[in-house]
Amino acid sequence: MIDYALFYDGLLAIFNLQSLSMVLLGVLVGVVVGAIPGLTTTMAIALAVPMTFFMPPLIGIPFLIGLYKGGMYGGSIPAILISTPGTGAAVATTLDGYPMTLKGKGKLALHTALVASATGDLLSDIVFIVLIAQLVLLAKHFGPPEYFAVFIFALVLISMATGTSIAKGLLSAAFGLMLSLVGTDTSGQWRFTFGQLDLVSGFAFVPLLIGLFAFSVVIENIVHHDRDAAARRPDLSGEGMSLPVLKRIMPTILRSTGIGVLIGAIPGIGQPVAAMLGYTTAQRFSKHPEEFGKGSVEGVAGAEAANNAVNGPSLIPLLTFGIPGDIVTSVLLGAFMVHGLRPGPDLFVDHGSTMYAILIGMVVANFMMLAVGLLIAGRISRLVTLPRYVLLPSVMAFAVIGAYAVHNSVFDVAVMAVFGFIGYGMRRLEIPMAPLVITLLLSHDMESSLIRSLIIFRGDFTGFLERPIAAGLLLLTAIVIVLTVVSAWRRSGTLSKIRSVSE
């Protein structure tokens, strides 16, 4: 149950001009960044994290949360206006959003996406606030063996569910594991530093993130720019949202919200899957399924409600176990830790009122997103055609200072440069980045929980099987691995080849 005393303290803590202004600023920046093709919400959050270092937690983190939520809606704007999704989750929105723009209903599509996003997000945040206290209690029963089993389960799920190739997911996760080894081991001995003092603390997480998600995007935009693409400003003179349309789409929004909430709670699945499921379910239940793909307002509503409803529950594994479910929550985890809020079962004990303040801030951000979207969505259409010789140098200027500001070290800028190159290569070769980032974040905790577990079991690995929760999670992990590999073999025809050889 919710701790009402802490909830009330949190309410008082967040409802002040400074914190609310930062939430609003975050939402505004997020919507603007999300609306610009070529920029991503993850990039914006990675660049914004260093800027929040000097801010207190109840100013910095609400800003980042606002940025996250604004960015998720903002990504639907170029999807609707110029058929260029700003986020992976907005791909499903493109299917009907852009046809609506071509029919002169661009404004209605933007408003539909806004209402669906805000509603889905708001309802999922409420579910999260109600459930989090119970889940934190569950996490208190976890010791080192259980934590290790949870980490392994989450990593396997993320490596296998993300991207199109299990082998590439495994490669990415293992690479993240190897990167995390640089620095010191759990006993404080130097490891893979090659005598360099700059590497004793390992690779700084924020510069690495800025390289992977900001600089790599700049490289890709410069190297693969489509010089023939003409930038036309979309027409938004049509009618916007009305009460009859709202009544028509509300059942779709509520249904898709349910889908998003379920998907959000499972690490590794993420918004793109939720959006597609929300879209296809909306089509199945629609009275006019033939309109889908040609400009159906229910198509836009179904996709957007589902993808935003992932936001709240995706914070559940993050805040209870410290396991981020996707790249964006990985970056948020980094931000939480920088501000001294270490996720885990003691987070709500040690920082209860602060955490409830942040959660209430999330709810408030949805209303701000609704207001910002209604006021400026039409004006933002100019941003989708911003010239790249303005955009990309600006991103670079932000990126270098963001990387430098972490430790006032020029070495971190070099790290950003190198990981920008690596990130570019990963994008082009379709190696998923989520497993790398999440493994990098979790590996120290994973290593220490494994070592502590083996000390408890006196070196005997079978000790894990004597702990019911750990054994259950490891069994689930094995089942996921087997099912995923068999499914991949079926798709590639390997199983039929084996059968034909054995017959």
Added chain:
Amino acid sequence: MTQDRWLALVCMAFGIFVILAIPYQTSSTPMPGARGFDLLNGAFFPKIAVALFMIGAIWIFVTGGPSAKEATGDEDAAEPSLSPVSLISAGGLTLLLLVYVAVFEWAGYIVSTALLVAIIAIVCGQRSIIGLLLGAVVFPVILYLFFVNVAGVPLPQPEFL
């Protein structure tokens, strides 16, 4: 040979490098509390990590990676691509940034960033001198003022002044 197989070869070479480095770059002292279990030392986790990495690389090499059609189910899906030209272009941009790192503390933040911003703007198609000057000077100065005076980040001043 497919690009995925080249990727696998590069990864295997990197993995072999890490395997060879493990005895020299990790501690063989057992972890505190693990006396008597030689297994639990600084090399334990690196061995697991590199083993998983090599499994992934070998798996990609043996299967050649899924085709875009197999991976997505879309008959018209484009194959992932990293051409030599794009790799060299990307390398060039990275080198530009490393040169920026090398001159950063000598030239100071504003001068070095102004040059970086100007070069990237020219590469991206900026042809107006006024636009170039405005972007290259104004934006770094604004960021400098914010980070030094508001965020308290001590950005380097030019050493030659």
